[in-house]
Amino acid sequence: xxxxxxxxxxxxxxxxxxxxxxxARAMLKPTHQEAGCLQYDLHESRAxxxxxxxxxxxxxxxxxxxxxxxxxDLKKHVAMPYHDDFLDIxxxxxxxxxxxxxxxxxx
Numbered sequence: 216x217x218x219x220x221x222x223x224x225x226x227x228x229x230x231x232x233x234x235x236x237x238x239a240r241a242m243l244k245p246t247h248q249e250a251g252c253l254q255y256d257l258h259e260s261r262a263x264x265x266x267x268x269x270x271x272x273x274x275x276x277x278x279x280x281x282x283x284x285x286x287x288d289l290k291k292h293v294a295m296p297y298h299d300d301f302l303d304i305x306x307x308x309x310x311x312x313x314x315x316x317x318x319x320x321x322x
Contacts, residue, residue, distance in 0.1 A: 218253065219289050220317040221281040224260070231308035232275055238304040239277045245297050251288020256280045274310070 227235040239257055246255045258280065262273030283289040292298060305312075 217285070219281075219283040219286055220319075221279070221283070221289070221314060222317060223279040223281065223314045224276050224312070225278075225305065225309055226274055226276040226311040227308050228310050229275075235277060235305065235308055238301055239279070242279075242297065242301055245295070246292065249288070249292055249295070251284040251291060252282075253284060254280060254282035276311075 225235060225239065236259070243255065243257060246252055256279065258278045260276040260278050262276070263269060264273050281289075283292065
């Protein structure tokens with residue numbers, strides 16, 4: 216089985232930033248304990264609408280960088296009760312959610 220790489224970006228509505236931040240951070244410890252988890256990092260991101268104006272910060276997002284040993288390991292993660300709880304907390308609090316599977320391109 217081949218490794219699975221995921222980038223998940225959650226952009227909360229401004230009034231829900233702290234709730235989403237707490238819920239996202241709470242996912243780290245139990246996920247790191249999963250046998251198939253190779254990487255599960257959480258980052259906070261500020262949108263930069265114009266690269267020429269780096270100080271011009273836009274919306275806050277939370278970005279998970281994930282690596283799993285296999286597709287089955289990712290499926291097990293998504294089936295965990297704490298993952299369901301996380302999705303319940305997020306319900307109605309996100310302006311946008313984007314989950315992307317990454318595939319490396321050859322040289």
